[in-house]
Amino acid sequence: MIQRILTFFERYSFGVCTYMGERFNVSIAKIRLFFIYSSFxxxxxxxxxxxxxxxxxxxxxxxxxxxxxxxxx
Structure with missing residues (x-):
């Protein structure tokens, strides 16, 4: 179930976290967590x-x- 949700967001999101992860050579999961925590x-x-x-x-x-x-x- 969680994998389906992640796949959905990966397919239909803008790809900002992926772009930043590849650009700065940082884990994509860490960037996503940063956006989530900093949003709160x-x-x-x-x-x-x-x-x-x-x-x-x-x-x-x-x-x-x-x-x-x-x-x-």
């Missing part, structure tokens, strides 16, 4: 950061796809 302490500010970072990452992926398509011409 900072009254949700890290969630705002998470969503903004997710939007920026989606825009970056969109731009990369457009550039790849343009290079195929």
């Amino acid at each position: 302490l900072a009254v949700g500010f890290p969630l705002i950061f998470y969503f903004c970072a997710g939007i920026v990452l989606d825009i970056r992926h969109y731009i990369k796809r457009i550039r790849a398509r343009a290079m195929d011409w």
